Amino acid sequence: MSILSALGLGKKVRYAVVGLGDISQEAMLPGIAHTGNSELVALVTGDAEKAEGVGKQYGVAAHYSYDEFGAMIRSGTVDAIYLATPNWRHAEFAVPALEAGIHVLVEKPLEVTLEKCRAIIAAAETGRAKLMVAYRLHFEPATLAAVDRVRSGDFGELILFSSVFTQMVAPENHRAQSGEEAGPVFDMGPYPINACRMMFEDEPVEVVSAVATRHPQAGFGDIDDTVAATLRFPGDRLAHFVLSYYGNRVDTFTVVGTKGSLKLDPCFMYGMPLQHEETIGDSKSTTSFKSTDHFGGEMKYFSQCILDGAEVEPDGEEGYADVRVILGILEAVRTGGPVKLEPFTRTKRIDTRRQKEALSPKSPPGLVKASNPSRDKDASPKN
Numbered sequence: 314m315s316i317l318s319a320l321g322l323g324k325k326v327r328y329a330v331v332g333l334g335d336i337s338q339e340a341m342l343p344g345i346a347h348t349g350n351s352e353l354v355a356l357v358t359g360d361a362e363k364a365e366g367v368g369k370q371y372g373v374a375a376h377y378s379y380d381e382f383g384a385m386i387r388s389g390t391v392d393a394i395y396l397a398t399p400n401w402r403h404a405e406f407a408v409p410a411l412e413a414g415i416h417v418l419v420e421k422p423l424e425v426t427l428e429k430c431r432a433i434i435a436a437a438e439t440g441r442a443k444l445m446v447a448y449r450l451h452f453e454p455a456t457l458a459a460v461d462r463v464r465s466g467d468f469g470e471l472i473l474f475s476s477v478f479t480q481m482v483a484p485e486n487h488r489a490q491s492g493e494e495a496g497p498v499f500d501m502g503p504y505p506i507n508a509c510r511m512m513f514e515d516e517p518v519e520v521v522s523a524v525a526t527r528h529p530q531a532g533f534g535d536i537d538d539t540v541a542a543t544l545r546f547p548g549d550r551l552a553h554f555v556l557s558y559y560g561n562r563v564d565t566f567t568v569v570g571t572k573g574s575l576k577l578d579p580c581f582m583y584g585m586p587l588q589h590e591e592t593i594g595d596s597k598s599t600t601s602f603k604s605t606d607h608f609g610g611e612m613k614y615f616s617q618c619i620l621d622g623a624e625v626e627p628d629g630e631e632g633y634a635d636v637r638v639i640l641g642i643l644e645a646v647r648t649g650g651p652v653k654l655e656p657f658t659r660t661k662r663i664d665t666r667r668q669k670e671a672l673s674p675k676s677p678p679g680l681v682k683a684s685n686p687s688r689d690k691d692a693s694p695k696n
Contacts, residue, residue, distance in 0.1 A: 320695065324614040327479045329355035329391045330376075331382070331383050331406055332398035333363050334487075335683045336420065336461040340583065341395055342371060344609025350616040354392055357382055357406075366681035382406060385415045393619060395421060395447075395612070399487070401494050404429040407444070411436035416443040418615050421503045422639060423632025425494045430636050434629035445615045445625040446632035448507060449607035453616055455587035456511075456575065457569075457665040460603070461574055463512050467593060469572030474512055474552035476505040476567070478581055479539075479560030484532035486686040489558060498642055504581040505566060509544065509552035510634065512568045514662055517544040517638055518658070520652040523645035531559040542642045562600035583607045584674070603671075610670030626661055626668060634659055 328351055330337050345353045355375040356364045362375035377385045385391060386409060393416035396406055403424045411433065423446050424430045433584045437444035450456040464470065478501050482488055510516060521544065525537035539557040546552065554566075565578035573593040579585055589600040618625045618654045637657060644650045 322587075324620060325350055325352045326619050327352055327354045327390065327392045328383060328612075329357055329377075329394045331357040331394050331396045332402075333358040333360070333367055333681070333683065334397060335680060335685055335691065337395070337397045337632055338367065338680045338683050339677045339685070340608040341612070342424070343677045344606045344672065345612060347606070347672060347675060348609050348613035348616060350620060351524075351612050354549075355385060355392075357385060363681050363683070370678045370681070379406075383409060386410050386415050391415060393443075393616070397409055399491065399495060400499055401425045404570045405431050407433045408436040411442045411444060412440045414440045414442050415696040416615075416619050418445050418447055418612065419632070420447045421507075421632060422636050423629065424636065425499065427633065427636060427640065428632045430629070434633065437629060443615070444617055445611075445618075445624055446627050446629065447608075447611055448503075448627040448631065449583065449611045450504075450507070450611040451627045452668050452670045453587065453605060453607055454669055454671050455589065455602035456580070457663065457669055458600075459575060459577060459589065460511060460590070460663055461665050463568060464514075464590075467573060468570030468575060469569070471513060471568060471570045472550055473569040474505075474509040474554075474566065476508065476552075476554035477563045477565055478504055478554065479563045480686075480688050481561065482538075482558040484534075489533045489536060489538075492529055492536060493643060497538065497558050498540055498639055498646075501556045501558075502540075502639050502642065504564075505552075505554035505556070506544075506635050508566050508580070509546075509554070509568075510659075511640075511663065513546050513550055513552070515546050515548075516634060516657050516659055517546050517641075517656055519545040520638070520641040520645040520657075521545050521551070522651060522652065523642045525646045528559050532556065538645065540646065541643070542645070544638065548653065550599075580621045600667070604674050606672040606674050609672045611677065613670045613672065614668060624661075626663055628661065629653075630660065631657070633657075 396419040523542040525540045538559040541555045544552040564581040567576040576590040
């Protein structure tokens with residue numbers, strides 16, 4: 314019997330959503346109701362008007378300011394939080410929640426320093442609470458099918474990963490207003506970094522090179538809008554990717570082996586079907602996958618782990634692994650040279666049979682004092 318069942322709390326995990334920006338409103342909030350094992354009971358934001366508007370949309374009367382967060386976690390009305398504040402405020406809320414035994418589903422990246430990542434992981438151990446980083450693609454059918462295809466060995470010995478992830482971000486969006494801690498490396502970098510680690514099932518040992526550029530016409534001011542990086546993995550494997558806030562929308566990756574290759578295009582964004590392009594020798598094939606609710610799927614999995622007392626896969630260690638690389642890339646940009654990464658071994662990998670949560674997509678009722686980061690306001694797929 315799970316802890317929640319033993320306490321008579323039923324079969325639904327009670328969530329507070331902390332941070333009501335576009336990712337919460339557009340993606341997570343619409344998906345909570347149809348998980349079947351989760352319910353929204355509270356909202357936490359620094360904007361009372363936003364809380365009132367979103368609360369009316371979802372029938373939630375419990376609203377808290379950020380300063381009232383401590384009172385909320387002591388209220389006994391919340392079992393878990395979905396944390397979608399700016400990157401550098403994750404530890405501020407995750408640590409006290411976890412220490413109080415409140416489970417935390419936190420958006421990526423886990424934090425902006427390794428010290429803060431370790432503090433969050435330690436808090437989960439102290440409070441015996443579950444910590445999951447919101448790697449939604451770990452529950453997405455096309456991505457999990459790619460893992461299975463790579464594991465099959467049909468592509469031979471893997472030697473190369475290559476990715477392009479670009480979008481046109483509006484200069485007024487907060488991501489373009491908060492320096493490198495909210496820029497393309499922290500914001501978009503977790504996607505190709507996580508994907509190459511996923512495909513190789515290994516950890517990079519070096520940032521071979523990283524270069525950043527700034528386009529004055531982009532209107533971003535003091536921020537690198539485009540970054541290219543190359544990582545070295547054990548076994549002479551290389552991963553190269555380009556990130557940009559100032560490029561026409563592209564999200565694709567290709568993993569290349571000695572017998573074949575697998576390309577996903579698109580691969581990172583949500584709100585659209587993902588697709589495989591597979592080559593074995595000279596034989597080519599294409600497989601399309603239906604669009605799914607990435608966010609509801611990951612929450613359904615997390616809630617079920619809470620209810621069953623089961624371990625989660627994209628845990629704090631997975632978040633730490635990506636932040637380790639992000640910081641190495643930023644250091645390589647600053648120094649102009651290669652950066653050796655501290656030794657690190659991942660103890661857990663994706664279980665493709667257990668992690669498939671293919672829920673149908675859900676549309677938001679309309680954003681309250683939040684906006685899509687894209688310059689094209691009509692664009693629906695986001696990162």
